[in-house]
Amino acid sequence: xxxxxxxxxxxxxxxxxxxxxxxxxxxxxxxxxxxxxxxxxxxxxxxxxxxxxxxxxxxxxxxxxxxxxxxxxxxxxxxxxxxxxxxxxxxxxxxxxxxxxxxxxxxxxxxxxxxxxxxxxxxxxxxx
Numbered sequence: 001x002x003x004x005x006x007x008x009x010x011x012x013x014x015x016x017x018x019x020x021x022x023x024x025x026x027x028x029x030x031x032x033x034x035x036x037x038x039x040x041x042x043x044x045x046x047x048x049x050x051x052x053x054x055x056x057x058x059x060x061x062x063x064x065x066x067x068x069x070x071x072x073x074x075x076x077x078x079x080x081x082x083x084x085x086x087x088x089x090x091x092x093x094x095x096x097x098x099x100x101x102x103x104x105x106x107x108x109x110x111x112x113x114x115x116x117x118x119x120x121x122x123x124x125x126x127x128x
Contacts, residue, residue: 010018045052067085072082 069082069086072085073079079084112119
């Protein structure tokens with residue numbers, strides 16, 4: 001063994017190996033952190049999805065209807081009255097569509113009852 005005071009430990013090859021290992025460890029840590037942040041953000045977004053979807057729809061509608069509100073306000077209406085008028089028109093036009101949903105559900109429920117009754121041989125059974 002060479003134990004002279006002039007020998008350098010770690011030698012050049014060992015220093016390169018140590019720095020390569022440290023660099024690989026740092027890169028693995030950075031990759032882990034990026035994956036962890038993406039995973040956490042995905043969980044937060046999926047948790048907040050019931051809130052974010054209506055907000056996104058409202059933002060899209062506001063973006064699409066802003067030119068119409070601006071045009072209406074240029075022709076004499078205030079911006080508040082323009083928004084209120086558009087909201088009223090939209091509500092009036094959507095009310096018949098919202099009225100169709102319960103009718104459709106009622107028809108589906110009635111047909112499901114008839115199918116269940118036919119399967120059970122004329123006896124209606126509410127047990128699951």
